[in-house]
Amino acid sequence: MNEEWLHRVVFAVLLLGAVIFTSFVGYEKRNNNARDVAHIGVMLALALVFGVLESFLPDFLLPGMRIGLANVVTLFVLYVYGFKKALAIALLKALLVSMMRGNFLSMGGYMALTGSLLSVLGMGLLRVLWKNCSVFGVSIFGALLHVLGQIMIALIYLGTPILGYLPYLLLMAFGTGALVGGLVFLLQKNRALKRYLSAK
Amino acid sequence: MCLSKSLLLALSTIALSLGLFSCSHNVHHSDMVYAYGTFWEVHLYEGKDEDLDEICDYIAETSRVLDLEASSVEDGLYALNHLGQVNAHPFLIDALSLALEMEKLTHGAFSYTVGDLTASWLDALGHGVLLEEEIVVDLLQKSRQTSIKIENESVIKTGEATIDLGALGKGLCLKKIKAKLDQKGFTKYLINAGTSSILFGENTSKSGETRVEIDDAPGRYFYAKNGALSVSSNSRQSYIIDEWTYSHIIDPRDGYPANNVDAVLLYGDDAAKLDALSTAYFVLGEEYASELEDMGYHVAMCKGGKVIYESAGFLE
Amino acid sequence: MKARGFWSKSRIVEACLIGTSFLLVGAVCLWLSLKDKSAANTADISLKGERLYSLTLDHQEEIDIPSDHGHILVDVDVGKIAVKSSPCPSQYCVHQGYKSHEGESIICAYEGLSITLRSVGGVEVIHV
Known part of the structure; x- marks a missing residue:
């Protein structure tokens, strides 16, 4: 199978999967009212805005290596609306931002996708296995997994030399993870926001 | 209880980090130096960076002593050639002493006064012509009339020709380096001076041997360990005019480029002598090759892509 | 309501774990730097995972590598190598x-360009 067809298949699978998944996400235990759906829409838009804004910043080492402000949204959704919705936000954001940036079916796009996927799965799992873990811990863990996911894809495209950068990127992930965690922590503390979200 | 677990984890992290820091197997210091008109590759498989630096500095220093154009070196070859008398650098004294010894040993096939003749030939050949006979005769005469006398630290030169020690400089430098390495107790190294003079210690492979493949005789090779190799070869530098190959090595006996063989390889323990001898016996040719074996060295001579003379058990 | 506020036992454990893993990664980074x-004498140039060249760094040469978005110029010199120009937006490789x-x-x-330097040694084969 030549590369172009491979890309088309991947695109189709992703699109189909995204459509099915996000509609499936709707069927959740939590009382799924129109308000929540609207909120999620706004969250996604917010994540996209952050993602696009960050994409204007110059690449650091590898395409797609960012501070990850959009992850504030993903993490917030994870805590407030649950795992499935957070996963939907993360994947859709990765797909749409890469489409907007123009690196959709290329290394940068795959890196964002794998990183986001691994990150959200890991954070969701951590929340289940260690209920008392603080938002900082979850965020840092998510950031580390995000870097690992991105490096995995970079490894396929660029070979083993990229592993030389891994320790430094992981070190950075501690910082960005703590930052994102801190921001979500502040959001959680915000009384006005809490009141708004819990109102029916 | 959780606290003690975390403490244990922290301690093991510190221990691991310390372990990583002190890890030192697979030591390999290497560097490149431009000296004696070529690039040297210096590999040291033990010791520290400072040891490598010391060797590289020594190579650079001695190179300047023998540099024919180093006008700033007051006790070097430039000064001797231009002033006629100089309080010479110890390395220069050793080089000149060796040159005198080699001249006697090689039936006059080695000379340290053919620098001008060599330069003129290379210039002519580079332009695709042969050097005119009058010039050859003139330069040869000047070369024969030039000599040096060493009195303690002072060297006096008589005659007009330029003293050129390029034929043994690298080898002598390698010999001195070996003495330094022996003093420090180092046995694992490899110093390659432009592939024409190589000092072998042990390398990091199991056997410690380095495989040396001979480009002048494809398919032939030998294993080197704890020895010195000197190569004089047309493949380095030669000129083809009217289908005749002219080498860059001039026969001091008649003033013309040597033409007996394409390459001479000498392997033994004395890098300095080997360097001079490989040049001299390139001039002398196959006829005299057995003399080298009598001196205790392994020799191989190549012509036309094949080995035409080799010591028993030397090559494979 | 948490009796101790933010710093419960679980939080302390969490902080220790984060701290030790940070130290571990930091130690690795420090060790690497x-x-x-040692000096390299060989460079491997690969484009999108495919090895294009394996050169010895003993001469001066400029290599033009056609890539997706233009041409990448690689400058080979004695003992060193650099990317002279590249059509990429960040120019990180050039810097x-x-x-x-x-x-x-x-x-x-x-x-998708990757240049790795290595030292062929302990030099096991020499050509003379």
Whole structure:
């Protein structure tokens, strides 16, 4: 199978999967009212805005290596609306931002996708296995997994030399993870926001 | 209880980090130096960076002593050639002493006064012509009339020709380096001076041997360990005019480029002598090759892509 | 309501774990930056995972590599190598300058170019 067809298949699978998944996400235990759906829409838009804004910043080492402000949204959704919705936000954001940036079916796009996927799965799992873990811990863990996911894809495209950068990127992930965690922590503390979200 | 677990984890992290820091197997210091008109590759498989630096500095220093154009070196070859008398650098004294010894040993096939003749030939050949006979005769005469006398630290030169020690400089430098390495107790190294003079210690492979493949005789090779190799070869530098190959090595006996063989390889323990001898016996040719074996060295001579003379058990 | 506020036992454990893993990664980074770097004499140039060249760094040469978005110019010199120009937007690979030590690499992720330096040694084969 030549590369172009491979890309088309991947695109189709992703699109189909995204459509099915996000509609499936709707069927959740939590009382799924129109308000929540609207909120999620706004969250996604917010994540996209952050993602696009960050994409204007110059690449650091590898395409797609960012501070990850959009992850504030993903993490917030994870805590407030649950795992499935957070996963939907993360994947859709990765797909749409890469489409907007123009690196959709290329290394940068795959890196964002794998990183986001691994990150959200890991954070969701951590929340289940260690209920008392603080938002900082979850965020840092998510950031580390995000870097690992991105490096995995970079490894396929660029070979083993990229592993030389891994320790430094992981070190950075501690910082960005703590930052994102801190921001979500502040959001959680915000009384006005809490009141708004819990109102029916 | 959780606290003690975390403490244990922290301690093991510190221990691991310390372990990583002190890890030192697979030591390999290497560097490149431009000296004696070529690039040297210096590999040291033990010791520290400072040891490598010391060797590289020594190579650079001695190179300047023998540099024919180093006008700033007051006790070097430039000064001797231009002033006629100089309080010479110890390395220069050793080089000149060796040159005198080699001249006697090689039936006059080695000379340290053919620098001008060599330069003129290379210039002519580079332009695709042969050097005119009058010039050859003139330069040869000047070369024969030039000599040096060493009195303690002072060297006096008589005659007009330029003293050129390029034929043994690298080898002598390698010999001195070996003495330094022996003093420090180092046995694992490899110093390659432009592939024409190589000092072998042990390398990091199991056997410690380095495989040396001979480009002048494809398919032939030998294993080197704890020895010195000197190569004089047309493949380095030669000129083809009217289908005749002219080498860059001039026969001091008649003033013309040597033409007996394409390459001479000498392997033994004395890098300095080997360097001079490989040049001299390139001039002398196959006829005299057995003399080298009598001196205790392994020799191989190549012509036309094949080995035409080799010591028993030397090559494979 | 948490009796101790933010710093419960679980939080302390969490902080210790994060702290030790941070120290571990930091130690690895420190070790990588401080370890003895020996000179490289060979460079492997790959584009999108495919090895294009394996050169000895003993001469001066400029290599033109056609890539997806243009041409990448690689400058080979004695003992060192650098990316002179590249069509990538970040120019990170160009800014890295000359690399000359074993184990170092220059990567242009946008174009998929990867240059790795190594030392062929303990020199096991020599050609004379």
